[in-house]
Amino acid sequence: MTQTAVPETRRTRLRLPATLSASTPVFVLLGVLLLVLAFVDIGFYEPDRLLAFIRRAAPLIILAAGQYFVMVSGGFDLSVGSVVTVGVVVAAELFNIAPDMPWPVAVLILLVAGMGVGLINGLISTLLAVPSFITTLGMMLILQGAVFFWTQGAPRGYLSDDYRTLGRGMVPGLPWLPWAVIVLAVVAAAAVVFMRSDTGRTLVATGDNDAAAALSGVRVHRLRVLAFVLSGLAAALAAVLVGGFTGISAQAGDGMEFEAITAVVLGGVALGGGRGSVVAAMAGALSLQTLFTLLTMLGVSGALESTVQGVIVIAAVALGAVSWSRRQRVPNSTKERR
Amino acid sequence: MTPQPGTKAGPPPLSRVAPAAARINFADPVVLVYLALVAVYLIGWTIVGLRGGDFVTVANTVTILQNSAALGLVAIGQTYAILAGSLDLSVAYLISLVTLITAQVMESAGIVAGVAAALLLAGLVGLGNGLIVTKLKVNAFIATLGVALILRGYLENTYTGPAGDVPTEFQRLGYDRIGPLPVSVFLVAAVATLTWFVLRRTSLGHHIYAVGGDREIARLSGVRTDRTVITAHVLCSLCAGLAGVFLASRLGAGAPLAGTDGQYDLVSIAAVVLGGSLLAGGRGGVVGTIGGVLILSVLDNVFDQLGVDPFFKNVVRGAVIIAAVALYARQSVARRRRQDQRRSG
Numbered sequence: 001m002t003q004t005a006v007p008e009t010r011r012t013r014l015r016l017p018a019t020l021s022a023s024t025p026v027f028v029l030l031g032v033l034l035l036v037l038a039f040v041d042i043g044f045y046e047p048d049r050l051l052a053f054i055r056r057a058a059p060l061i062i063l064a065a066g067q068y069f070v071m072v073s074g075g076f077d078l079s080v081g082s083v084v085t086v087g088v089v090v091a092a093e094l095f096n097i098a099p100d101m102p103w104p105v106a107v108l109i110l111l112v113a114g115m116g117v118g119l120i121n122g123l124i125s126t127l128l129a130v131p132s133f134i135t136t137l138g139m140m141l142i143l144q145g146a147v148f149f150w151t152q153g154a155p156r157g158y159l160s161d162d163y164r165t166l167g168r169g170m171v172p173g174l175p176w177l178p179w180a181v182i183v184l185a186v187v188a189a190a191a192v193v194f195m196r197s198d199t200g201r202t203l204v205a206t207g208d209n210d211a212a213a214a215l216s217g218v219r220v221h222r223l224r225v226l227a228f229v230l231s232g233l234a235a236a237l238a239a240v241l242v243g244g245f246t247g248i249s250a251q252a253g254d255g256m257e258f259e260a261i262t263a264v265v266l267g268g269v270a271l272g273g274g275r276g277s278v279v280a281a282m283a284g285a286l287s288l289q290t291l292f293t294l295l296t297m298l299g300v301s302g303a304l305e306s307t308v309q310g311v312i313v314i315a316a317v318a319l320g321a322v323s324w325s326r327r328q329r330v331p332n333s334t335k336e337r338r
Numbered sequence: 339m340t341p342q343p344g345t346k347a348g349p350p351p352l353s354r355v356a357p358a359a360a361r362i363n364f365a366d367p368v369v370l371v372y373l374a375l376v377a378v379y380l381i382g383w384t385i386v387g388l389r390g391g392d393f394v395t396v397a398n399t400v401t402i403l404q405n406s407a408a409l410g411l412v413a414i415g416q417t418y419a420i421l422a423g424s425l426d427l428s429v430a431y432l433i434s435l436v437t438l439i440t441a442q443v444m445e446s447a448g449i450v451a452g453v454a455a456a457l458l459l460a461g462l463v464g465l466g467n468g469l470i471v472t473k474l475k476v477n478a479f480i481a482t483l484g485v486a487l488i489l490r491g492y493l494e495n496t497y498t499g500p501a502g503d504v505p506t507e508f509q510r511l512g513y514d515r516i517g518p519l520p521v522s523v524f525l526v527a528a529v530a531t532l533t534w535f536v537l538r539r540t541s542l543g544h545h546i547y548a549v550g551g552d553r554e555i556a557r558l559s560g561v562r563t564d565r566t567v568i569t570a571h572v573l574c575s576l577c578a579g580l581a582g583v584f585l586a587s588r589l590g591a592g593a594p595l596a597g598t599d600g601q602y603d604l605v606s607i608a609a610v611v612l613g614g615s616l617l618a619g620g621r622g623g624v625v626g627t628i629g630g631v632l633i634l635s636v637l638d639n640v641f642d643q644l645g646v647d648p649f650f651k652n653v654v655r656g657a658v659i660i661a662a663v664a665l666y667a668r669q670s671v672a673r674r675r676r677q678d679q680r681r682s683g
Binding site for chain 2: 128130131137140142271301302304308309313314317
């Protein structure tokens with residue numbers, strides 16, 4: 001009996017615009033935050049300030065996109081924050097060793113290294129069957145420890161102005177358009193295209209039910225590894241952007257993994273995977289960044305900022321959960337009546 | 339157990355007729371944890387011995403136990419949360435806050451009031467975690483992360499450095515010994531035994547396992563799932579609170595960075611998983627957790643003795659956590675495959 005019941009409820013649930021409804025709260029939240037910002041300081045919407053804001057938000061949004069791939073396929077990536085830190089520190093050391101290195105080479109090295117970290121994360125959590133929470137937690141400890149061990153907590157070196165251009169510079173000829181916004185637009189477009197491709201859809205299916213996906217011929221392991229590689233790539237790219245406007249420190253990416261996960265969850269992506277859209281995840285990151293900006297504008301002291309952030313994150317996710325569970329009750333109740 | 343080609347069906351191999359009690363089940367994660375602990379201990383002994391250090395001495399053993407007390411308490415608490423299918427990322431900031439509250443209240447109102455205030459605070463935070471997870475239906479990861487942020491903001495806004503003063507009599511908790519063993523060992527042992535009893539012998543414990551295994555099935559079988567998860571969170575936070583009280587007694591004052599410097603949030607979760615409990619909940623136990631904590635502190639001690647760079651310790655710690663969990667994961671994958679084969683004939 002259950003064998004017939006299960007696919008039927010699945011089908012009912014899929015017929016609902018599930019991803020749309022699950023991500024509605026984040027767009028409402030974003031709208032409210034942006035509206036409040038307008039009341040607090042209308043000057044925020046002047047194009048140059050708005051673009052500067054998006055430039056600052058770009059790393060987190062890119063991280064959230066990467067984290068989305070892993071989370072929608074049913075995992076976690078706790079290592080992205082430390083990948084950002086390592087990226088910033090390693091770039092500085094690279095320029096220390098080879099001052100004449102062209103910046104694209106440095107960027108390329110970082111991106112490949114980021115993908116390498118993702119590959120290791122992916123292989124350990126799939127082939128060795130270690131929960132990704134533990135794999136990436138271990139990776140985080142390893143990377144943090146390694147970077148501190150290497151630099152003794154005080155990284156040396158510098159980042160060349162060329163290298164920093166991507167993070168803080170403007171497109172030549174268009175002095176109002178930051179490079180970071182272009183990078184972000186490209187990443188966002190690529191993420192959306194990827195999620196609309198067969199591979200992207202299969203990734204979501206894997207997160208929803210990996211056994212079913214495997215039975216229908218999906219190479220589950222390969223897809224999950226791909227998700228981790230993409231997350232590592234995104235983290236390395238975020239590191240390049242972060243390197244553009246922060247100093248070189250061994251704390252550059254501290255806490256970013258939790259911000260990225262929070263952003264993705266705010267975007268309505270279910271932990272455990274299988275539901276939610278990448279656009280909503282990126283909107284979640286933008287909401288978080290808007291929230292940080294708003295708190296700064298309102299003069300909430302740096303220390304209390306995290307308290308307010310905590311309250312709002314819980315409240316936002318709670319509201320999302322309430323509306324989602326109400327919607328979910330429809331197929332559940334029909335099942336119970338049967 | 340495929341029959342060897344060319345041999346006739348003889349008597350079954352000895353291991354199969356041996357009484358069940360005498361057999362060690364190597365697929366049992368708890369057995370593996372303690373085997374791993376023995377292995378780590380022997381390797382550490384060898385390496386430290388080759389370098390001319392002393393490893394198996396009373397003093398060193400006491401050091402290992404003493405240094406594992408705080409993590410032990412947090413990890414025991416984390417076991418409740420994880421078994422119930424939840425987890426608690428707020429323990430690190432809670433510990434910091436508890437050390438401060440303990441020290442400040444003790445300074446003005448005495449020891450009993452200090453401990454009571456600490457445990458009250460911890461219980462309330464746990465209640466908050468539990469209510470957010472169950473009633474607001476926020477995923478435990480986000481809920482406890484949010485509570486961690488709230489506590490962090492309060493800490494950073496209120497305290498700039500160490501505060502309060504722990505009376506000398508109470509510092510005895512951190513430094514006194516009963517026989518050769520530090521008091522903290524008895525504290526951890528008592529909490530662990532109590533936890534074992536709660537998990538294995540009370541209905542609350544059975545409910546925690548049931549809820550962690552499958553919340554919906556537990557609910558349909560009449561378990562008050564929300565209440566169970568809330569209780570697990572309260573117990574988790576109380577254990578973290580005890581760790582904070584213990585650390586306050588060790589440090590002699592409240593320290594705003596006591597919890598985060600120890601990375602008690604993530605490392606305690608790692609210790610529980612290292613101890614063979616399923617991160618998804620429903621399977622495992624406190625005995626394994628203690629093994630996991632001991633592995634981490636034996637490693638720590640070996641590194642200290644070898645004078646390994648403290649930052650490099652984190653590298654190895656990360657690698658060991660992954661490797662150890664991979665070991666169990668392989669075991670359970672192999673076991674599942676065997677069961678599947680048996681089931682499909």
